[in-house]
Amino acid sequence: MEKLLSIWFASGMYNITFGQFFMIIVGLVLLYLAINKKFEPLLLVPIGFGGILANIPEAGMAFSAVENALHFARPEVVRDLAATLGATSFDPDQLKHIYYDSNASTHAAASLVAQDAGYSNGMLYNFYTIAVASGAAPLLIFMGVGAMTDFGPLLANPRTLFLGAAAQFGIFATVLGAVGLTSLGWMNFSIKEAAAIGIIGGADGPTAIYVSTMLAPHLLGAIAVSAYAYMALVPMVQPPIMRALTTQRERKIVMSQLRHVSKREKIFFPIVLMLLVAMLLPDAAPLLGMFCFGNLMRECGVVDRLSDTAQNALINIVTIFLGLSVGSKLSADKFLDLQTLGILVLGIVAFAVGTAAGVLMAKLMNQMMGGNAINPLIGSAGVSAVPMAARVSNKLGLEANSQNFLLMHAMGPNVAGVIGSAVAAGVMIKFVG
Amino acid sequence: MEKLLSIWFASGMYNITFGQFFMIIVGLVLLYLAINKKFEPLLLVPIGFGGILANIPEAGMAFSAVENALHFARPEVVRDLAATLGATSFDPDQLKHIYYDSNASTHAAASLVAQDAGYSNGMLYNFYTIAVASGAAPLLIFMGVGAMTDFGPLLANPRTLFLGAAAQFGIFATVLGAVGLTSLGWMNFSIKEAAAIGIIGGADGPTAIYVSTMLAPHLLGAIAVSAYAYMALVPMVQPPIMRALTTQRERKIVMSQLRHVSKREKIFFPIVLMLLVAMLLPDAAPLLGMFCFGNLMRECGVVDRLSDTAQNALINIVTIFLGLSVGSKLSADKFLDLQTLGILVLGIVAFAVGTAAGVLMAKLMNQMMGGNAINPLIGSAGVSAVPMAARVSNKLGLEANSQNFLLMHAMGPNVAGVIGSAVAAGVMIKFVG
Amino acid sequence: MEKLLSIWFASGMYNITFGQFFMIIVGLVLLYLAINKKFEPLLLVPIGFGGILANIPEAGMAFSAVENALHFARPEVVRDLAATLGATSFDPDQLKHIYYDSNASTHAAASLVAQDAGYSNGMLYNFYTIAVASGAAPLLIFMGVGAMTDFGPLLANPRTLFLGAAAQFGIFATVLGAVGLTSLGWMNFSIKEAAAIGIIGGADGPTAIYVSTMLAPHLLGAIAVSAYAYMALVPMVQPPIMRALTTQRERKIVMSQLRHVSKREKIFFPIVLMLLVAMLLPDAAPLLGMFCFGNLMRECGVVDRLSDTAQNALINIVTIFLGLSVGSKLSADKFLDLQTLGILVLGIVAFAVGTAAGVLMAKLMNQMMGGNAINPLIGSAGVSAVPMAARVSNKLGLEANSQNFLLMHAMGPNVAGVIGSAVAAGVMIKFVG
Amino acid sequence: MDELLSEGLSLMVFGMGFVIVFLTLLVIATSAMSRIVMRFEPAPVPKAAAKAKTMSSNPADDAQLIAVMTAAIHKFRNDRKGQ
Amino acid sequence: MDELLSEGLSLMVFGMGFVIVFLTLLVIATSAMSRIVMRFEPAPVPKAAAKAKTMSSNPADDAQLIAVMTAAIHKFRNDRKGQ
Amino acid sequence: MDELLSEGLSLMVFGMGFVIVFLTLLVIATSAMSRIVMRFEPAPVPKAAAKAKTMSSNPADDAQLIAVMTAAIHKFRNDRKGQ
Numbered sequence A, B, C: 001m002e003k004l005l006s007i008w009f010a011s012g013m014y015n016i017t018f019g020q021f022f023m024i025i026v027g028l029v030l031l032y033l034a035i036n037k038k039f040e041p042l043l044l045v046p047i048g049f050g051g052i053l054a055n056i057p058e059a060g061m062a063f064s065a066v067e068n069a070l071h072f073a074r075p076e077v078v079r080d081l082a083a084t085l086g087a088t089s090f091d092p093d094q095l096k097h098i099y100y101d102s103n104a105s106t107h108a109a110a111s112l113v114a115q116d117a118g119y120s121n122g123m124l125y126n127f128y129t130i131a132v133a134s135g136a137a138p139l140l141i142f143m144g145v146g147a148m149t150d151f152g153p154l155l156a157n158p159r160t161l162f163l164g165a166a167a168q169f170g171i172f173a174t175v176l177g178a179v180g181l182t183s184l185g186w187m188n189f190s191i192k193e194a195a196a197i198g199i200i201g202g203a204d205g206p207t208a209i210y211v212s213t214m215l216a217p218h219l220l221g222a223i224a225v226s227a228y229a230y231m232a233l234v235p236m237v238q239p240p241i242m243r244a245l246t247t248q249r250e251r252k253i254v255m256s257q258l259r260h261v262s263k264r265e266k267i268f269f270p271i272v273l274m275l276l277v278a279m280l281l282p283d284a285a286p287l288l289g290m291f292c293f294g295n296l297m298r299e300c301g302v303v304d305r306l307s308d309t310a311q312n313a314l315i316n317i318v319t320i321f322l323g324l325s326v327g328s329k330l331s332a333d334k335f336l337d338l339q340t341l342g343i344l345v346l347g348i349v350a351f352a353v354g355t356a357a358g359v360l361m362a363k364l365m366n367q368m369m370g371g372n373a374i375n376p377l378i379g380s381a382g383v384s385a386v387p388m389a390a391r392v393s394n395k396l397g398l399e400a401n402s403q404n405f406l407l408m409h410a411m412g413p414n415v416a417g418v419i420g421s422a423v424a425a426g427v428m429i430k431f432v433g
Numbered sequence D, E, F: 001m002d003e004l005l006s007e008g009l010s011l012m013v014f015g016m017g018f019v020i021v022f023l024t025l026l027v028i029a030t031s032a033m034s035r036i037v038m039r040f041e042p043a044p045v046p047k048a049a050a051k052a053k054t055m056s057s058n059p060a061d062d063a064q065l066i067a068v069m070t071a072a073i074h075k076f077r078n079d080r081k082g083q
């Protein structure tokens, strides 16, 4: 009977909090969006499922050994942890916050105490620590993305890099928005948090995850979810803005065919980019370094087996761990917050502003080049969201003129946007990191 | 000359103990069974080879830095380690046992002392720590198994889940057997050890490894080896039991064809299962969570590249490390023990009892449904040992009636057995963990 | 304005040292050799690119948290680190050297202090620690190489193992050369460093990396680069030596066709080799153990999916990490040194001596067997550099006699050379490790 | 000792009981789920099966296909020879 | 609060400025690189494109190929029947 | 210094000696193993080689096969046109 009761007291049904219940619903909604609506499923399926796992009551899969020890709160363990943390309180919740704020040495000591008491890190916590907190997973995914990226269209028309620059305005406008909301007293974001939120406007998953791991790890869940969700929403968010800012005549502009780009140019490009990063912005070196490395493996033609692995087995493995790890940050106590709402609102603003800035820059360039060289619709592709945004440009071009294939032209700003947001990430890590 | 002598004194031939010699033979036997008899070769080849590597004298590949330091026993190092371990003895063997019994903080400190003295962890020890002790490898293999599992037959006939439940009786009967032998004074198993041994009856490798890592890591080698060996022996162990418990008429029962199962049902099933686990038994959440995640990746149809990787590159990589790690637990001092013999005997009992319970439950269900609905031969598949046990059911069905194809019908209880033993694992971790 | 200045003061252009500039050039040269000259591109592309990343000023990608903290040298952090290191000096450079020389416990403590101050390990440093310093990456590559190696030609003619033994003379002659240069006062190599340099003559990348990780990690960059570069140069280095040491008549010797080797022999060979290693030289057990394990997976025929993964996904993933990690050791302060020049010179000597010793041994064996049994050209393949050296033997054979196909005959000594240098590695680790 | 035995017994009773309860609930939940799904998606989709057939990479089929193709090529060659 | 706003503003101005400067330099560097490369390798290589075409694994092409082959086999069988 | 040199010398002598001894033993062990294996399995298995040939995925073979098939299809089309 005692055992029966103990199983009931340890069951999820008995212990579930409203927050956990709600977050499990959120996880199910993410799975629905990923599976039925095809919202970036490669990330949102693991994130959604990870979110459900993270919120299973009493399982503690997303928690560290210390958090698990404080959750079960056996008095002697709490006492030992309080001593290690140098705290006078014995309240588990307070101790948890003291633990969060303490430094690396204290973390290590507290972790040993919790392990001595028989608690261990949850599996998702381990995945998060190894894959994400170390920064490794986003960098490896960026390497794989580099190995999948063809810079041909960009090299054929390098001026499209300006479009990739302009669209990053969405990032910085959002930072300003976040601090503005804070100034108005509606929200409470630090400059680091504002920067991490802004990067959603980069429309680039691994960059967003990398930056928020560095600047605001507690917001990682909300930032990653909104980055991927809005990337999936690009076909809905961008078209009205693009139509509003362009005339029918502009949308009908047919761009001249792209020149042939030689193999050698493609080999040199990642090296040139890497050297420029090295000379100007070392803080972007990890992100763009791995990206250029992946691209060089792709183009150099002598390490095809490494390039294949980077594009397949390796990126898939890392994606599984990254997704589950990000999902682990969807635990109720970290996600259910007014801040998350602010992040969702600011994220969509970031996408909209970036899209507008890209289109306007394309209009400006078109004016400066005589009015018939650049279809402004390719400007929106500068936000990245590869290759979705380029497809949107193509679709609107076809709507205006059924012979107007913009896809290859839009791929230039599209990959430029990846570079642009990685540079923006470097600047933000440099200034507020 | 001195050098020549030193090489001789450091050679394997000079140092080999009888135990190591015997365990190398055991490793060779495992390789023979795996290669010539096709006994679960994917696991037994790495386990057997790992067992040989672990028993190479003086190489210390399966030992931690501390164990290696105590093996070579330089006096000043022993003194430092004794101080760290808080021991008064300077006997290396005694210190080793004190080290085994000490807590995580002491382990960390002793490890640094041994490293300071120039000793390092053996490679297999590293693999074991990272892959197995953390729990990661069995969970990742379970994810891959989930991605390989088709729940269609089970969904077409969900009542076969009862067969998967009944067959778990083998697990608990074995636990009782183990404590019984201890009560009789013939063996000496703690309740944790008994539970870990019982799980052999689950006929599911990763579950057995996961549970014994949690409850009785020192028995891991023997438990994993007997789990995989008996899974390979299923075609020999089960048929006599199945024939003894069924009549010729029962074996001839032709089951009605399974209904079509829609894609959508297959997508929902892992989610339903996951939520049920979350509500009822959080301790089974890691195992069944990863299993359901793998299955969802398989069925959802939008992340095929992740599912492919989970079923191939990732599970293969993890299998290599898991096998070598388990093999590292075949070191003489841990394996050569009366306990191992007990485990081998109890393991086969577990399989036999589970088989019988499954068949009897199938007979009962058949009676309750009119006597012509369920062929009792599919009951034995409930022990899991996927897909071997289902093939055994099919084979005996064909023997009785050459038109009686039971394979798909037996796949239902077969995968139900996987779920059943994971639930049993959760219960045991909850109660005695 | 302040911000503008700060970005300039933090830029690579402002901070680059001559050493870093030079090493970036070295990285570019390695990429050129790898891509245009096809110099072992699978390793030299990642090494070259890793070298560039490691030398990006201020990015600190190749440095530990402690090195990064000492680089930025905030006074309070330096003070704390000095206290942890037990140093009286506050000079960052001096502290760095004290840190390098300190033991594992001090390393762990200093690392926590640096992390407390907000510094973290560079990504390449993490890769190096996990993949290379642990010894895992070279061992896993050796496993993959084992899974790719066909011992058929060697088994058909086991006496070619003597050629693989003789060619290892290059290793030990180079050790003598290195200590000789030191005795003359021209260089300054310890016996450990000399041994690590000698192994370049083994013409086997993972063995060289494994040994230098063990004996002289600070020389890893130079040793790995010269090992792989000279392996690529085999078609230029070996032919003149081979021509000088053989007569036209000898080069024309047509060897009798190799006998058929049964599957069973191929399965037994890695086991026999493993047992011999276990009995005679446990220090070679990790290297040859993983090699034999890979080969057994290949030949046993029952674990093809593991063998495929070991030969593809796994070895490719590990190669990427290994290459970047080795590249991280091309940081200016570690590479630009007179020692590197000495290593480059000694490395080529090692290859030349090994080649000569192999050819001379083949001549000797040919004499002893009547003068018409062994074409001395296959002796040079004993240095390994699989399969390049065997191809060189074949090419020179065809030059002398257009019907003289030596490739299969040369594969015997070629793979024997792999075993030979792994044995030599074990001896050196045993004697000077 | 006796205590150990009673622990083992209670583990057996509660463990086996829990397994049965859990799987019974799973039967109920699964059946309910299937019924709901089928209500919203009544007709089974024979298209999928048909499609699977044409795209079959069944080794047996392939062998047959190769046999047929080999024969076709053989005939073609003979035709050509005859010309 | 005001300080935060000014931090945000300056991050915007400097950040956006830096992004533009960086990508402008990249345009210049890339254009220069392309010009140098093209000087050393003047004629574009139409071979590569041609080769790519023949080795095309375009699914549409494959479908056509399969259709043609199926027809070929069909004809072969009918021929055989007729014999 | 002298000590270093003598260390190097002895490493050379013992190291090279050990390598030779080890590989000599390996020659002996391997030869013995082969002899034992061949005693139990006397006739070499030409089947395996034959089987390997038919299943060959040799690119050259494939190219030939494709060429033949292309020609077959071509002929088939011409046949059809002629009808």
Ligand code: NA
Pocket: A201, A202, A203, A204, A382, A383, A384, A385, A417, A418, A419, A420, A421, A422
């Ligand atoms: Na972007």
Ligand code: NA
Pocket: B201, B202, B203, B204, B382, B383, B384, B385, B417, B418, B419, B420, B421, B422
């Ligand atoms: Na089971």
Ligand code: NA
Pocket: C201, C202, C203, C204, C382, C383, C384, C385, C417, C418, C419, C420, C421, C422
């Ligand atoms: Na060699």
